[in-house]
Amino acid sequence: MTVRILKLFGASALAMTVASGAMGDTWRYATEEAAATDVQNVFAEKFKEEIEANSDHEVQIFPFGTLGESDDIVEQAQAGVLQFVDQSPGFTGAKIPEAQVFFVPYLLPQNNEDLVEFFRTSTAINEMFPELYAQQGLELLTMFPEGEVCMTTQEPVASPEDLNEVKFRVMTNPLLVSSYQAFGATPTPLPWGEVYGALQTGIIQGQENPGFFLDSTKIYEVTDVITCIGHNNFTTAVMANKQFYDGLGEEDQQLIQNATQAAFDHIVEYQADLHDQALANIMEAKPDMVINNLSEEERQPFMEAAAEVEATFIEMTGDSGQAILDQLKADLQSVQD
Numbered sequence: 001m002t003v004r005i006l007k008l009f010g011a012s013a014l015a016m017t018v019a020s021g022a023m024g025d026t027w028r029y030a031t032e033e034a035a036a037t038d039v040q041n042v043f044a045e046k047f048k049e050e051i052e053a054n055s056d057h058e059v060q061i062f063p064f065g066t067l068g069e070s071d072d073i074v075e076q077a078q079a080g081v082l083q084f085v086d087q088s089p090g091f092t093g094a095k096i097p098e099a100q101v102f103f104v105p106y107l108l109p110q111n112n113e114d115l116v117e118f119f120r121t122s123t124a125i126n127e128m129f130p131e132l133y134a135q136q137g138l139e140l141l142t143m144f145p146e147g148e149v150c151m152t153t154q155e156p157v158a159s160p161e162d163l164n165e166v167k168f169r170v171m172t173n174p175l176l177v178s179s180y181q182a183f184g185a186t187p188t189p190l191p192w193g194e195v196y197g198a199l200q201t202g203i204i205q206g207q208e209n210p211g212f213f214l215d216s217t218k219i220y221e222v223t224d225v226i227t228c229i230g231h232n233n234f235t236t237a238v239m240a241n242k243q244f245y246d247g248l249g250e251e252d253q254q255l256i257q258n259a260t261q262a263a264f265d266h267i268v269e270y271q272a273d274l275h276d277q278a279l280a281n282i283m284e285a286k287p288d289m290v291i292n293n294l295s296e297e298e299r300q301p302f303m304e305a306a307a308e309v310e311a312t313f314i315e316m317t318g319d320s321g322q323a324i325l326d327q328l329k330a331d332l333q334s335v336q337d
Contacts, residue, residue, distance in 0.1 A: 024056025029084035030073040032091075032192075032236070034064040035216040039146045039267060039274070040086045040236060046266040047084075047238075050259035055252070059084075069191050071172075078137045080241050088236050089143075090171040096132050097317045098324045100175035104313055105182075105231040105306035108145070109332060115145055115233060116268050118335045124327040133237075139245040141260045144267055146234040147210035147275050152223040154205050156290060160184035160301050169195050169207040178312045179231075182305035199223055210234040212271075215278035218285075225290045226279070229302050238263075 029047070031040040041063055048059035067073050067082075070091045077085035089099035101107070109115050119125060125143050133140040157163060160183050168185035170176040171192075180187040188204050198204045199222040207219070210233075214220055238260065245253065282289055294302075314322055 024058065026058045026060060027051070027083040028060050028062065028081070029086075030062040030067050030076070030082050031086040032064050032070045032073070032088060033213070033216075036063075037212075038063075038216050039210075039212060039271065042270055043144070043238070043263045043267045044084075044086065046263040047259045050262045051255060054258070055255055057252075057255075065193070069193060074138075074239075077239060077241050080243060082241065083244050084141075084238065084240050085138075086236055086238050088171070088234065090173045090176060092237065093173045093175065095136050096129075098132055098321050099129070099237075100173060100313060100316065101321065101324055101328060102235040103173060103175045103179060103232065104310050104325070105179055106303050107306075107310075107328065107332075108233050108235075109336060110148075110230050110233075111336075112272075114332075114335050118332055119144055120264075121335065122328065122331040124324055124331055128324060128327060129237075133239060134242055137242050139240040139242045141238045141240055141256065142264055143235055143237045144264055145271075146236055147212055147271060147278075148228060148230070149208050149210055149232040149234050150214065150226050150228040151206055151208045152214060152219060153225050153227065154223060156225050156292060157227040157229075158292070158294065158298055160305060163206070166206050167204045169198065169204045174316060175309065175313055179305075179309045182308045183302060195219070196222060211275040211278040215281045220282045220286050220289055224288075225292065226282070228291075228293045229299050230294070231299075231302060231306070 029044050031044055033040040035041065041061065044061045048061060051057050051059050062073070067076060070087055073082060073085050074087050074092070076082045089096070089102045093100040109118065129143070130140045151157060153166060155162065163180070163183050163185040166185045167188045168180050169190045170180055170187045172189045177187040177189065185206065190198060190204065195204070195207055196217070196219060199207065199219070209219070214226065220226070240256065245256070248256075279291055283291065310325070313325065317324070
């Protein structure tokens with residue numbers, strides 16, 4: 001897929017990545033989500049609006065599937081075919097192992113105000129992670145939360161025992177595999193494009209995603225139970241091709257920073273009631289859907305399993321992972337004090 005698209009865009013597209021002409025340039029921005037109402041695309045549209053309102057540049061947005069899977073679009077951003085890309089650290093973890101920290105269960109706060117303030121002010125996110133992304137040819141512009149992650153299964157889940165032998169789709173992320181092993185399931189890495197069909201045919205029996213995504217992708221059509229255990233909030237990262245970004249003038253770099261901040265503020269407001277509305281939409285579309293929000297007592301066994309996953313993260317990433325985790329915990333403590 002990537003090679004084909006590189007040939008399609010050709011050398012002229014690569015040249016455009018470092019151009020900054022007086023007439024304005026066309027910048028390409030790809031996301032991991034398909035629907036216009038999905039969080040990454042709403043963020044991208046606001047970013048585009050800000051760029052085009054304050055410059056002569058144009059931003060073209062390519063939703064999920066337009067240019068391939070998540071790994072494809074990041075490779076295209078690294079190659080300079082895309083100027084901007086949105087990708088979850090869940091996929092980036094193969095290139096930046098420390099980014100898997102966002103999949104340590106129960107690390108992020110469940111209180112929305114604390115969560116947003118953490119993403120705004122975190123030293124780990126704003127100072128440590130940019131260096132790691134730069135090593136991959138990417139300029140990290142921001143990270144932001146997309147909403148509480150919930151599981152979908154064919155049978156109710158009230159404890160890790162209920163996930164025993166359940167083939168559970170996960171992203172191609174080693175730590176997420178470890179998480180669902182700790183939760184008792186049989187993790188099965190699959191590209192997102194194969195998940196609906198795999199659920200429909202019984203190849204897998206479960207998967208996880210934020211509420212709005214369960215709604216927009218209609219994944220509820222091929223699953224019967226949604227269970228929210230409070231273990232995570234889906235995180236995503238917006239990046240630019242670093243050679244492109246470094247080649248811009250100070251004015252265009254500030255333009256991008258301003259647009260990123262405006263889009264962050266917009267997406268935080270957009271998400272205020274998104275999760276609850278999404279679950280209500282699902283119940284309206286499928287009245288016999290079962291939605292369970294586990295109590296604190298019911299969540300305890302899952303929380304106990306999180307310690308095992310955190311230890312696995314340190315084993316995978318060593319001293320650099322420990323430093324990231326320690327700083328994240330300090331950032332979170334600062335927000336919650």
